Amino acid sequence: MRVTIYEVGPRDGLQNEDVVVPVEVKREFIGRLAAAGLTTIEATSFVHPKWVPQLADAAELLDGLPRVPGVRYPVLVPNERGLDRALEHGVTEIAIFGSATETFARRNLNRSLDSQFEMFEPVVGRALEHGLRVRAYVSMCFADPWEGPVAPAQVVRVGRRLLDLGCYELSLGDTIGIGTPAHVTALLEAFQSEGVGPERLAVHFHDTYGQALANTLTALRMGVTTVDASTGGIGGCPYAKSATGNLATEDLVWMLDGLGIETGVDVRSLTATSLWLAGRLGRPSPSRVVQALAKEI
Amino acid sequence: MRVTIYEVGPRDGLQNEDVVVPVEVKREFIGRLAAAGLTTIEATSFVHPKWVPQLADAAELLDGLPRVPGVRYPVLVPNERGLDRALEHGVTEIAIFGSATETFARRNLNRSLDSQFEMFEPVVGRALEHGLRVRAYVSMCFADPWEGPVAPAQVVRVGRRLLDLGCYELSLGDTIGIGTPAHVTALLEAFQSEGVGPERLAVHFHDTYGQALANTLTALRMGVTTVDASTGGIGGCPYAKSATGNLATEDLVWMLDGLGIETGVDVRSLTATSLWLAGRLGRPSPSRVVQALAKEI
Numbered sequence: 001m002r003v004t005i006y007e008v009g010p011r012d013g014l015q016n017e018d019v020v021v022p023v024e025v026k027r028e029f030i031g032r033l034a035a036a037g038l039t040t041i042e043a044t045s046f047v048h049p050k051w052v053p054q055l056a057d058a059a060e061l062l063d064g065l066p067r068v069p070g071v072r073y074p075v076l077v078p079n080e081r082g083l084d085r086a087l088e089h090g091v092t093e094i095a096i097f098g099s100a101t102e103t104f105a106r107r108n109l110n111r112s113l114d115s116q117f118e119m120f121e122p123v124v125g126r127a128l129e130h131g132l133r134v135r136a137y138v139s140m141c142f143a144d145p146w147e148g149p150v151a152p153a154q155v156v157r158v159g160r161r162l163l164d165l166g167c168y169e170l171s172l173g174d175t176i177g178i179g180t181p182a183h184v185t186a187l188l189e190a191f192q193s194e195g196v197g198p199e200r201l202a203v204h205f206h207d208t209y210g211q212a213l214a215n216t217l218t219a220l221r222m223g224v225t226t227v228d229a230s231t232g233g234i235g236g237c238p239y240a241k242s243a244t245g246n247l248a249t250e251d252l253v254w255m256l257d258g259l260g261i262e263t264g265v266d267v268r269s270l271t272a273t274s275l276w277l278a279g280r281l282g283r284p285s286p287s288r289v290v291q292a293l294a295k296e297i
Numbered sequence: 298m299r300v301t302i303y304e305v306g307p308r309d310g311l312q313n314e315d316v317v318v319p320v321e322v323k324r325e326f327i328g329r330l331a332a333a334g335l336t337t338i339e340a341t342s343f344v345h346p347k348w349v350p351q352l353a354d355a356a357e358l359l360d361g362l363p364r365v366p367g368v369r370y371p372v373l374v375p376n377e378r379g380l381d382r383a384l385e386h387g388v389t390e391i392a393i394f395g396s397a398t399e400t401f402a403r404r405n406l407n408r409s410l411d412s413q414f415e416m417f418e419p420v421v422g423r424a425l426e427h428g429l430r431v432r433a434y435v436s437m438c439f440a441d442p443w444e445g446p447v448a449p450a451q452v453v454r455v456g457r458r459l460l461d462l463g464c465y466e467l468s469l470g471d472t473i474g475i476g477t478p479a480h481v482t483a484l485l486e487a488f489q490s491e492g493v494g495p496e497r498l499a500v501h502f503h504d505t506y507g508q509a510l511a512n513t514l515t516a517l518r519m520g521v522t523t524v525d526a527s528t529g530g531i532g533g534c535p536y537a538k539s540a541t542g543n544l545a546t547e548d549l550v551w552m553l554d555g556l557g558i559e560t561g562v563d564v565r566s567l568t569a570t571s572l573w574l575a576g577r578l579g580r581p582s583p584s585r586v587v588q589a590l591a592k593e594i
Contacts (some may be wrong), residue, residue, distance in 0.1 A: 258477025
């Protein structure tokens with residue numbers, strides 16, 4: 001068995017760190033991730049710098065990225081203006097960021113749940129015309145801070161519409177990290193019963209309540225083979241209450257190595273990168289594996 | 298379904314913290330754990346104070362413990378002298394601490410793997426004569442720092458001999474925390490194939506590499522219903538390389554609550570206790586749930 005790790009550290013991770021790191025550090029970070037064996041690395045986002053100053057250097061970063069055979073650099077694109085810029089800079093894969101709940105759609109996208117699709121439709125349509133692949137994040141799939149638990153059927157409705165636009169994959173996000181394995185099972189079963197199998201689904205867990213790996217294991221057992229993770233566990237979630245955010249890629253690889261599941265990724269190389277990056281971010285990595293291996297690297 | 302949480306914080310946790318907390322703090326800690334709904338709380342150990350100064354007050358602690366209906370306070374007993382003291386102080390349940398590997402037996406018990414049973418035999422025999430229940434820890438069930446991975450068959454041989462002495466349960470410990478779900482499955486299957494079912498087994502995972510909850514989930518799916526955990530995740534392992542030690546009881550309860558598995562334990566009450574204890578220990582709890590809930594408690 002093989003699992004594809006969709007690395008989100010350079011985008012989702014750095015976007016949610018207080019420190020803005022220079023473009024040279026980002027470039028070295030991404031180069032190190034590729035050298036460690038990661039093949040899908042979400043590099044940055046064309047969100048307006050007013051909202052995400054951490055990624056204001058998206059164009060400059062992309063222009064200087066090392067092109068490595070077999071390594072893909074998808075980029076998050078919020079709207080048509082972002083798509084224009086992505087196309088100008090040679091991007092071949094994009095991701096859009098939708099919401100599973102009404103309240104988060106209004107707070108994060110300034111749209112109603114329904115009208116988010118009007119925003120995405122021309123983005124996805126034009127991207128497909130240009131031959132790009134489009135992934136869709138679905139955030140707050142398990143609960144959101146305002147509405148509480150989210151019904152699987154609601155997530156499936158949102159996901160179905162994103163797939164119908166032409167997205168090749170949904171990344172199901174537990175944005176505040178409160179989900180547990182039973183909820184994962186219920187959500188994946190709800191998708192399956194509507195004809196969306198695990199080959200169209202990725203999982204995106206946050207470790208805020210320590211549940212990310214148990215949830216990932218559950219998804220793997222149900223056939224999911226793409227898992228989002230952030231090297232070093234960098235990034236938090238501005239809507240969650242803890243500094244702990246994304247599942248750390250190292251903790252994921254440790255488990256997959258133990259399960260005999262191939263990823264092509266070297267956990268010690270990633271750990272060395274996280275230790276290096278921690279110096280730039282000014283805070284230690286929250287990854288358990290990074291902390292445990294720190295003394296031998 | 299119901300899971301019994303075997304709480305090890307007051308013994309395994311405090312034993313491995315640098316700070317020695319006063320007996321009054323231990324008594325309040327244990328009282329709070331019982332009030333939060335824990336029913337099996339390993340209170341202390343009759344190990345010689347030269348080896349474990351943190352628990353030198355075992356007798357004084359036990360004499361002043363609140364007796365709560367339905368709450369059991371097992372005590373770790375290394376040898377006959379320890380058993381004598383346990384009996385003097387009204388203990389009704391003990392635990393012994395064995396090794397699955399030759400090297401750890403020599404380093405921790407100053408015995409060969411085989412001769413550890415000569416030490417345990419009179420302890421267990423006399424304890425049973427006095428009507429005590431005896432649990433057996435099996436440490437280093439997955440790997441040890443000197444010998445590397447440990448074969449399941451070797452753990453089963455050690456465990457079988459401990460059960461034959463009259464122990465009612467084995468607690469299978471991943472003392473350095475490197476195990477993953479595949480190894481858990483292999484170990485539990487090896488026991489099953491030798492006639493030792495999950496009703497005789499407990500699991501004791503360390504979160505050093507972030508794997509504890511995924512491993513626990515795997516054990517639950519295989520029928521194990523007793524799980525060791527330490528409130529706040531306190532305690533490390535002197536043989537592991539990280540400050541992160543035992544699985545935090547809060548992280549475990551969060552998952553079990555989500556799975557609809559009853560424990561009788563209130564996670565917010567435990568979290569409040571961990572925040573209080575962190576002040577006494579002088580370091581923040583490594584539990585993800587404690588960190589996440591800290592701002593709302």
